[in-house]
Amino acid sequence: MRKSRTPAPPVDSELKALDAHWRAANYLAACQIYLMDTNPLLEQPLQPEHIKPRLLGHWGTSPGLNLIHTHLNRIIAARGRDTLAIWGPGHGGPAVLANSWLEGSYSEIYPDVGRDAAGMGRLFKQFSFPGGVPSHVAPETPGSIHEGGELGYALSHAYGAAFDHPDLLVACVIGDGEAETGPLAASWHSNKFLDPVHDGAVLPILHLNGYKIANPAVLARLPESELDDLLRGYGHEPLHVSGDDPKSVHKAMATALDTAVDRIDAIQRAARDGKTTQRPRWPVIVLRTPKGWTGPSEADGLQISGTWRSHQVPLADVRDNAEQLGLLEKWLRSYRPEELFDAAGRPTEQVLACIPEGKRRLGATPYANGGLLLRELPLPPLERFAAPVDKPGVSVHEPTRVLGTYLQQVMEATRDRRDFRLVGPDETASNRLDAVYGATGKAWQAETLDVDEHLDRHGRVMEILSEHTCQGWLEGYLLTGRHGLFSCYEAFVHLVDSMVNQHIKWLRTTRRLGWRRSIASLNYLLTSHVWRQDHNGFSHQDPGFTDHVLNKAPEAVRVYLPPDANTLLSVAEHCLASRDYVNVIVAGKQPTYDWLSLDAARTHCARGAGIWQWAGTDDGTREPDVVLACAGDVPTQEVLAAAQLLQRHLPELSVRIVNVVDLARLLPHDEHPHGMTDAEYDALFTPDKPVMFAYHGYPWLIHRLTYRRAGHRHLHVRGYKEIGTTTTPFDMVLRNDLDRYRLVMDVIDRTPGLAVRTAAIRQEMEDARTRHHYWIREHGVDMPEVTDWTWNG
Template structure:
């Protein structure tokens, strides 16, 4: 009412007033004189050299060691790169080197701020981990000039870390995945520590928030450890970060709640002493946890260390320019002096900045790093972060069982997933440290629970599965499953990601980013092949239980189809034996993105083991048992792609045999989707002659497809005479309804197929043409009758999914 004050609710408590008891897990250390002066100066020299090179890489195309006054001609035409994160990345790299040299620790370095490539490349050059893979980048003046001048120009290193960066197993850019990748990398690598830098921008992402729980799936008896370092420099591209506004109590409350013990590294006056002591403390804590577990007395719910590193953004760069802060602000995020080529004041400021590192003190007359810098670099090449075998050369081929011995009887009805689950049980048994399944809490629902019979889950905070060597990681985060799978795969092992079909799309862009990494990896001369990323889609739209429209989405197929043809593989095996063959193939394959789509419900086994083997090798075949005269001289070709939609094609062929015996029908099944593309568009695509042998050169073709019809249209584009093709698939129609009602709603039912077959086939069959309208109308009427029955009774007609009989 006018004049009446609004009631004010009680304000929330001020986080800064949290009780001091919340700081229980904030670790205090005496760091003042942790390093002796010799080590301290060596670390600082390494940092100065790497920071100088990183800054020079962004700006200089000539005069790379400042042997004369900078001129505009020394500056690159396009200034690309990200300076703001580089000093922090370099600092951690320097201290990792010191620890590795001192202790011999096996380590990888995973960097969330992927645009910090100048920092990582400069460190790789200093430790001589570029030249062994790329000969021009020698650790001398010529190699340094090449590194600096060629950065972020055509033909040189890109502005972000990628597969061309030695030692990398993660490509930044799309943020949120570094931590999950790190946890995947240490699984079954008991001696490995992965130091993972999580930028405070990346820390705002949902995938990172979940990944903090990753250590709860790490058994310290069998796996290595992740040392997370949250780099809080306060700013993103143009805004403060959430973590940058949080005080010690808030940060400690957050991370102690996750289950960590927290150490802040923020003494800027003595930052190297602080970080050295903190990192050694963290490594010691990791070793204590591992020693307890490996001696048979594991610590229940151990608190792993996390470091919170607070430094100014762009530390060591220009402080300000014309009254505008650069260091410690978002202005240092990318290029701090973006007009250095055209603005004399900025060029002068750049010169002063670069000279502040004293490059003449850091490199000898040949351009090589000084002995002081080299004194903290690991002496053994395979201990260097850029030359670790885990990131470059460690593919472990799986011992894959003979699937044919597990083939099920032709003519029975079997669940593809149950049969494949038994196969995966044996895969797990044979590959105790090279194979894992990453699943978002859907393994049992998807009928793959046979893998749990003798193995189990690897959830260390659950007393039922703790320290029992389980091979299954179940966490209800598709992002974390994907990230762990990537880290596990890129360090030489093989994994499987089964999921409800509708929700694999959650990690679509992650999968695409990974495929880019693999593409670039294959274009290097020194990276070896890795196992394929293997996805199983089940709980599909075609067979509903209690789920509705939200659980009906086959779009992940299209995401894989859009990949580079050298990587993309999509399989839709039509029965359990074909799925066994496909799974065995995918687990042996390398460098691919394999998507397998199948059913968890019992469906007919159409092919014997031998027949399934031949069918899968070919990718498609004529199913003579369902065709007229074995498919000879057809009037129409009916094609099934997917388990349930293929069933409907077979059922339609049986209907036509009964009601339209004059119609000559050829039935095909396609199990390898990629064969359909025009010759040369994909390694698996059929030649024109082979395509015509299967599909004919001039007869109508009707596809009953599991996915979206537009995907098939795109795949077929370029094949001749496509006006004869019709396609039905998922039309985005659905609800919580019966399985056959889903077929009817999406026009993929036997009746829809039969009606289309009559209309199309009548063009080449005069007998059928006379009655085509009447016959097609009869099938459409059958569909309406079944629809009415389902709505009235609440279930599908009896026997609708019995194996079709051909009279």
């Protein structure tokens, strides 16, 4: 561990330099909200034509963020410590943009926005302007890994960034609005998982300015003693900074940061020297400053600064209201820009005195551009883990248990480099991945008891019963250059719908930014899925996450439904090696027939969708009479059972079996990179033959993916119809009309010429469904013809 040097308390000259930097950042932040590019240094009196026609942005939080940024610069420069800042109040984009421009990192990435008057003008005009940059901290913002739109994720992102980066300090600014969200509240517990030996440190900075958009903030109205009790209950020791006098606040902030970093250094040093194994109490800074600090105190007879009215644009009518225009000019000139920038618009030496050099600048740190740090994941050969398959449908394995042995070796291979983690909400063993405990335990810094299993202060399996926190940890981990996998019950991954949406938007935007390097994909393993949640019941039955993901940017999303253990291995290997995607893998954990050998699985997965000629009666010499398609492990078994029934009862019928692993293959080629051309799709599914598609999830997704295909009117999809309860496994498929008997009935109903001459066969299928209904109510288990079914094709 690098021992940082405690800087001396700032003297007056240093305080003046810090104040100059802060005033410059405030000036630049305010001007971004209001000004076009024609009068950036206010060399002329402010005129309506200098003002943007649409005033957008958030001023209220910006002065506090500028203060924090200024003082983080001092700490970094003085101590030489690698630091990443997470800006929870990311709507304060003007502040972060202002600081990256002041430190020069912005102009290095965007040379047309130089550190001079012309560049300053471009900085102002582009903010929240067509063809410019977003008003929030976004992927376009240097030094950011955190989209500032939706609130609640700053602290979990910060901890994810700190895991396995032992020399990194992550300063996490939490706004008082964000502090009211459920995801943020749960993420305070992340300090029980932070290993002071192998991980970096997170310094939360709770920025309380009193108000949200229109209401008081809860934590800002708590008495200090009550707030301290809350933070201490979370495992932190609070340090307070408050006031509205800049000089005293600068002194207090410098002292608080020095104290906090000294405590962090001491905690890490003691742990790494082996002097303590106790869970530390980490510092937290509580910063109280007025909302809209240094802005206009009032307008039109109403108080602005220190109230919710300063949250966005304090003076909203400056183009048409001469009085407000005058107030704006007075406000901007109060920062004395002539002292902060020279005649050419360059920041003065005093303004730049506190800024660190090179990659230690907050806008230039490689930790905020994780692809710069990313290494290839050492993936072991699949042959060591594959299920032996001499013939389809003979042997049985639990697919996720097989995957668990593979992930154990990934953990082993990354033991020393520590750049792979498995996260999930208390379900690693439940999801049959517990083989990983042979390589690493579960991260845990709190109390342990003799009865506990696999808890490990240095573990890399992360379990907390908050899907939001798991998601935030993994996002922060990936965005700072590492790899990982999120394992979750299928029904409850919906809790992170909004978070994954934000991450996909981030990935889509970064693909257009040449300076952003590729990061490892965000990989989901969804198991304990809808068709085998018969024991937990209706509340645990929801396969709709795939619908949500496939609504998003096609270049960034992939959805896979491997039908057996070897296809799961092949898909997992591909996903773990991929970059810049969100990969969703849906796979069962219950015993499942092995359909494909490893070589066949690899070929099939590379194809994404293909004919299983060994399973059907389509010999390739003529067009099939009907296509039975499937996606998912349980639908695949039901389709093969239906094919077996058809071969027994209608041997003359030519049945083609198509299995789909990659759902995006169903899309047209011009809508998704994995999509099939019309010629490919028609060759596989035929343009005019009936297709019975047994799908793992909601049936209308398949219709949405294929509605433009020539054969869509012949497509009939069976899937989950939101009918569930606590029942037997086969009853789940039967209730939703996905069972083998219903599929045979569908073939009879929809294949021309079959209905009349095969009425007796259809009746036999219907009778089997009825017999099942009474059987399970008497015996409590599925019929022997279902439980004892085997593939003998």
